Amino acid sequence: MLSRARTGLGEAVEPGEPPEIDEPSMSDETREPVEPVDATEAVTQARMVWRRFRRHRTALVSAVILLALVIVCLAAPWLAPYDFTDQQLSDQFSSPNSDYLLGTDSLGRDQLSRLLYGGRVSLSVGFGVAIVGGVVGVAVGTVAGYLGGFVDAVLMRLTDFALALPALIFLIVAARIFGDSIITVVLLVSAITWMGVARIVRGATLSVREQDFVMAARATGAGPMRIIVRHVLPNIVGPVVVNLTLTVAAAILLESALSFLGLGIQPPTPTWGNMLAGSKGYVQTAPWLVWFPGLLILTTVLCVNFLGDGLRDAFDPIDRRDR
């Protein structure tokens, strides 16, 4: 709701530990209990991460639920009992029954079908923001961290500025100017969520840059691009992936908050957020219209957050639970 979460408190604060304390460490290899390093090193790393991830039961269950949600929403055209725009005015405000499993809304549209199609939009926004924000964040972070100096100063002031903007206020104003198509909303939400990744990546780049193997690479004539792609990025996969999962959660919440204020993606395209917005006038007469979209948002965001927590443990070789 408030700060940075900037979701109002706005931004999803990392659930784990305070950022001051939890500066993710990069070089997994250096601290990992000795594992045989050979030509299949990448596989080994992935396998180790997977092994640690599997131990995190909640995260595993969350991943399964999330995957199921994605599949069900993707299969909406085949699963949905009705078209999401079909109006049966004679059946408006039906409570859940055998014809309409989750009831109908004020225009007699089947809620289940709309939830399925709405899920496609809401989830796309979440993942879309993670992709766009991730690319921007990684680009800004690596360039700033690797080049340093003036470029770094400019990019970091830009990051600070973006961090100082209240996310929801920015979105409310920007959505009114730039419109409300899905693409626009993804770009706008990305514009307000890329900074976390950028900061992490910059910090990691700074420390990796000073390592001997980077100097060795430079000595053999590798350019900045090659060093960033081959030496820096592989070392920061963990923190970036974790941060991106949290970005998905924040994006879904921000999109639904924006829709809730009537400024996000507009009906008749359903999203979980604008379905809630459309039904807030009927809370007393048709509570099922409020229950289900909200429950879906909550479930999705909860699963994403648990998944992020599991990934953090899996990527971080220090087992925080034993500390």
Next chain:
Amino acid sequence: MIALVVRRFAVAIPLLLATSILSFIATRSVSSPEAGIRSNPRVSAEDIARYREQLGLDDSPTEQYLRWLGNFLQGDLGRSLVSNREVWPQLRTALWNTTVLGFTAIVFSFVVGVSIGVIAARRRGSFLDAGATGAAFFGLSMPNFWFAIMLQLFFGLYLVDWFGLDGPVLFTSGMRSPGTTGFDLMDRLRHLALPALVLSVQLIAVYSRFMRASMIDALNADHVRVARAKGLRERTVVRRHGMRNAMIPVSTQLANDMGALVGGLVITETIFQWQGMGPLFLDALQSGDYVVILPWLMITASAVIVFNLLADLVYTFLDPRIRYA
């Protein structure tokens, strides 16, 4: 430290200027203050022209902005373009209402969150700790607007039905009962409770996680072991040697949140019809009333900047190891 304060303000001023210019452009390009009049068929074209003339809407955007800025710097916020009411009294009332709500929520959340964090840290791995962690994840994942509606549904409808009450125990909208005059503390509290609770859910989650993490670190520190070894009571060890250090990160978070609260309650205030900064902003944006929007943004942005600075100062004050050059 003085250098830090000066530097922060030096950075803040261009930041505020840029914000005001951008939001001026944004507000003016989105909607126009005479839209409401224009939609009324009885208002003639001449009337609209006179209206625009009076408000100076025909001047170039640069002139309009500079005129606003000049007045603003002299402390004159002017009158709303739409209602013609003075802006400052409206802002002052909204600011006060938001502060009441935000402050209540934040103090409540701080006390509850810190307590949960300390208990969880001391009984790490217990059922209680696991429960607190799970609850925090719920709090962080909760869409607050949905939670608000569910609370309204629960208190306004379900509870009343189940127990056959005459009215809701906690009111689901507004700031006081209609028709009441004077100050009735109970009535105010019953209106305050639900919106404050909505805000608290996420705050408690954040504070309890922060506190738990830093408390674990604090209790593992050497000086705590020494304190135990020399035979201090556990209570003294936890309070004097553990909590005092562990509170530092949470306190800075608290200061940051206070700054963010001023403009950050838009959704909660809208749902509960709390006459704070949020509804004022949405209404003014709707009607393109930049005379209201700009000072609104200046106030909320300043709050963020000032409280962030405060957070840093609190940090140096609480942790003497940290010094800003």
